[in-house]
Amino acid sequence: MRQQVALGDVNGHVEEMYAGHLIVKSYNGEADSIERFEKYNADLYESGWKSQFLSGLMMPLMQFVGNLGYVVVCVVGAALAMDGQIEFGVIVAFMMYIRLFTQPLSQFAQAFQNLQRCAAAAERVFGFLEEPEMADESGKPALLGAEGRPVRGDVEFSHVQFGYEPDKPIIHDFSASVAAGQKVAIVGPTGAGKTTMVNLLMRFYEISGGSISIDGVDTKSVPRWNVHDQFSMVLQDTWVFRGTVRENIAYAKPGVTDEEIEAACRAVGLDHFVRSLPQGYDTVLDDKSSLSAGQKQLLTIARAMVQDAPILILDEATSSVDTRTEELIQKAMDALTVGRTSFVIAHRLSTIRDADMILVMNHGDVIERGTHDELLAEGGFYADLYNSQFSLAD
CATH class of the missing domain: 1.20.1560.10 (ABC transporter type 1, transmembrane domain)
Structure with a gap:
């Protein structure tokens, strides 16, 4: 031993x-x-x-x-x-x-x-x-997007409670209603529970109490794959696997055309770089490929565009890119979020001024909510956070 x-x-x-x-x-x-x-x-x-x-x-x-x-x-x-x-x-x-x-x-x-x-x-x-298995979900019906009815994207959090350990809750009582097509920004200091909320929405973890529903359907009542089908996700940690640029962008989505892939790359400003590669879109990305962190981030955003799911999650999606590229991505994001419910986790508050609802989190609870102007007028936690980012040095 x-x-x-x-x-x-x-x-x-x-x-x-x-x-x-x-x-x-x-x-x-x-x-x-x-x-x-x-x-x-x-x-x-x-x-x-x-x-x-x-x-x-x-x-x-x-x-x-x-x-x-x-x-x-x-x-x-x-x-x-x-x-x-x-x-x-x-x-x-x-x-x-x-x-x-x-x-x-x-x-x-x-x-x-x-x-x-x-x-x-x-x-x-x-x-x-010997670790406990996930519960068998083969008997649950796939109600989301069933019978050809597309998911609108109404999301309802009702008294959600959660803790990674049973006796240590980190989300105490979270409630929010998000209408289809709304852009919701989640802000707050590091460790406030922003990413945890997104993980719960995707059902990567099971909530301890309350409910989360999409279009009135409780996410617990449908299989996990059916929940995941409704989301496109861009994370802080970029993931690029060994395969061509084309395969990386079309990942797991059947029937994607070359035109859709190229349009997504043009939208995020990656098309010119890809065409400069030795085999263009058929260049194999592996350990030797010289993609920068920012270019990998652009690739994952293009992947989310191609997935074309009704709900979009952006977790610090522009953390690895420069300001000019960020503006370009922001325009692509605006085009991408039209008609989609989107959840944006951001530290740079300049990127979420136009959000329909801003949820300000601290220590696992929503302490403020409203639009950018409403929260600034309140002069509370968000206003302090915003002003600290944009105050000029003496």
Whole structure:
């Protein structure tokens, strides 16, 4: 068991240092990294040789016990034979019995040693498998977008409560009504619960109390895939997989035409860059492709445009782009949000002035709500937040 834990520590450390080697280099963390590796490796070496030594000792030990049996039979048998109590054939028979008895015993010991090694290795796997399964949803009807009726995008939060741990709620009592086509901005300091709200809306987590409904249908009453179908999502963390630009943008959406992909790229200002790539839209994106963080962000926004879902979620979608590109994206976003319900999480408050409703969150609760002008007129938390971003330095 110690060998398995130590092996996990070594592999985890190597992978971590390899993935973040740029940070390790830039902060001169090589010496510390090597020191920690040596410690983990020494633990692996110590537990490794002990476990190998003990398991290697098993077979010689069993053979020694078996051979000891031969000696005892020979000595006792010789004494009894010389005394005339038994014949020589009895000694031979007993030597055969010892062979037949000790051989399966040593094979069992060998198997037991392998079983112990497997049990130690499998402990983590079983720990993973024992985690509670998601509830089976095969019996739930897919009511959203059923019978050819498109989803309008009315979203209702009713007394939503949630905590990652049962006794530590982070969303205490959240209620909001969003009409189809409205643009809702969620603002607040880091850790206020903005992204958590979006995760609950997408049903990545189950709420502890209250309900969330889309077009009057409780999201708990339909399967998760049916809920996910209604959303296009652009996250802070961009995700680009190994495949062509075309495949990355059309991801999991059947029947997407080349014209739609190119139109989405033109809308976000990515078309010119893609055409400058060696194979254009058929260029394979992998570890060697030189996409900047901003270009990856543009690609994920184009992907959301192509998905064309009735509800849009933008979680800090312009965090990795410059101001000029942000303006371009903002125009694309405005075109994208027309007729769609959209939830925008933003730290740059300049991007959400035109929102139909701004929800100001702090410590898991909505403390203010209203339009940009209404909240500024109130002179509360939002006004302080807004003015702190736009106040001139003395």
